[in-house]
Amino acid sequence: MRPLHYLRALRGIVARELYRFVHQRERFISALVRPLVWLFVFAAGFRSTLGLAISPPYETYILYEVYITPGLLGMIQLFNGMQSSLSMVYDREMGSMRTLLVSPLPRWFLLTAKLVAGVAVSILQAYVFLGVAWAYGIEAPVQGYLAVLPALLLSGVMLGALGLLLSSFIRQLENFAGVMNFVIFPMFFMSTALYPLWKIQESSELLYWLAQWNPFSQAVELIRFALYGRFNGVACGYTAGATALFLAAAIVGYNPSKGMMQRKGGA
Amino acid sequence: MSVTVPVLEVERLSFAYGPCKALDDVAFQVQPGECAILLGPNGAGKSTLFSLVTRLYEAPAGQIRIAGRSLRQDSCAALSRLGVVFQQPTLDLDLSVAQNLRYHAALHGLSRREAELRIREELERQGMYGRRDEKVRQLNGGHRRRVEIARALLHRPALLLLDEPSVGLDVPSRRALVDHIHALCRSQGLAVLWATHLIDEIGADDSLIVLHKGRVRAWGPVREVLASQGAATVSAAFHRLTAEGEG
Structure with a gap:
């Protein structure tokens, strides 16, 4: 297969995902409403009860809304990754996953391209959210809006790869509710998205430990630092490692001779 | 003398879901321009065979070649292909x-220009070009099937797999589909493997592959299969072939 073939296929897969997203206006609005409710309602309510000490990357005292903005960017990507996973289970049940998998390209490429397409959608959502937050008065340094792009890309791929991995295990759409309860909520609440690590440590050592090793925390910290023009090497390394692990496991999960697809007898 | 390479070659193909054998030593070929009808009762292994030919699963035993690859x-x-x-x-x-x-x-790696040309060509052939900008949701079942056939032919394959494509279609749409596929075999040398339950979709010049309990019970031109079973109709031959080992 020629490199041009790969490029055209990637463009086609991304375009399809973007078309679908634009056509499904409710999905666009709900994807935006969720973090905005957290920002305008939850954060506003908690502003007075949560005192935050100065900690990197912040150089001064900040409002709680400012603190949770990177966490909410992570939330957009977390839900998007799981939404892609849901759509893959749906596509598999409805058969349209077959049209993708029967294409004359290596399966790892098709799955990665599908993942990149989902991430492109999540980045679009993240920037619209940042725009609304900016209008609300939550401003990051100008260069931060550019620096956060690679961070969003990496964290989006990690969460998308996790969604892909889960979708290789989930046989039926009905089982997806379990993903909400066992993956999305624990990942989100046991992370630094809503409260800093030192605050978690004050209440529970175990929770602190879990939050620290939660890949979602590392992704949020990567985004947080990047949004303020700083690079967090540990968070970047951890997120990249988790991405490689999830993606490799997902590709094995979809491998026609080794993975789950065969054992389940469905595609 | 040139030797024609079969478009689809299935050799000694076996597959099992755990202890349950779904296909057992399956072998057949489909030549260019041939319309091969895959008949079999529910659970015969047709879906598994299609999943293997489309590489959704990989068979541990046996070989599948498409256009010699x-x-x-x-x-x-x-x-x-x-x-x-x-x-x-x-x-x-x-x-x-x-x-x-x-x-x-x-x-399939087609350039935009090439894609637009072929989309026009295939949709015109299906009488659907005028509806190219409509959402698929607005089309009825028969028209959606036509679009799916146009899509399957867009990259000019050598082999077309049809997995019960007429399910849910009304009689005129079904007839039109059957005629269209047979015309493609004749005019373009397209090889077709068509899984169906509907015996009236079989043409006199087609070949038959009867699959039952994971094994090929008969394979050959319709006339030869009828003669080997001493049957006057495909329906009678099918019942004889699939009654063996029942009860």
Whole structure:
């Protein structure tokens, strides 16, 4: 297969995902409403009860809304990754996953391209959210809006790869509710998205430990630092490692001779 | 003297879901221009066979070649010669007819210009070009099937797999589909493997592959299968072949 073939296929897969997203206006609005409710309602309510000490990357005292903005960017990507996973289970049940998998390209490429397409959608959502937050008065340094792009890309791929991995295990759409309860909520609440690590440590050592090793925390910290023009090497390394692990496991999960697809007898 | 390479070669193919054997030593070939009808009762192994030929699963034993390319060793080259219409509709309902076809063209590496030319050609052949900008959701079942066939032929495959494509279609749409596929075999030398339950979809010049309990019970031109079973109709031959080992 020629490199041009790969490029055209990637463009086609991304375009399809973007078309679908634009056509499904409710999905666009709900994807935006969720973090905005957290920002305008939850954060506003908690502003007075949560005192935050100065900690990197912040150089001064900040409002709680400012603190949770990177966490909410992570939330957009977390839900998007799981939404892609849901759509893959749906596509598999409805058969349209077959049209993708029967294409004359290596399966790892098709799955990665599908993942990149989902991430492109999540980045679009993240920037619209940042725009609304900016209008609300939550401003990051100008260069931060550019620096956060690679961070969003990496964290989006990690969460998308996790969604892909889960979708290789989930046989039926009905089982997806379990993903909400066992993956999305624990990942989100046991992370630094809503409260800093030192605050978690004050209440529970175990929770602190879990939050620290939660890949979602590392992704949020990567985004947080990047949004303020700083690079967090540990968070970047951890997120990249988790991405490689999830993606490799997902590709094995979809491998026609080794993975789950065969054992389940469905595609 | 030139030797024609079969478009589809299935050799000693076996497959099991755990302890349950779904296909057992299956072998047959489909030649260019041949319309091979795959008949079998429910649970005969037709879906498993289709999943293996489309490489959704990989068989631990046996060999599948499409246009001379091994599906195991040279899967991309083999799949590039394959067009498929799955039993379940697989079009994106919220996208237009043309957007669905462009997506498929991109997966097969066609340039935009080439894709537009072929989309026009295939949709005109299906009488659907005037509806290219309509959302698939607005089309009826028969028209959606036509779009799926146009899509499956967009990259000019050598082999077309049809997995019960007439399910849910009314009688005139079904007739039109059957005639169209047979015309493609004659005019373009397209090889077709068509899984169906409907015996009236079989033409006199077709060949038959009867699958029962994971094994090929008969394979050959319709006339030869009828003669070997001493049957006057395909229906009678099918019942004889699939009654063996019952009860």
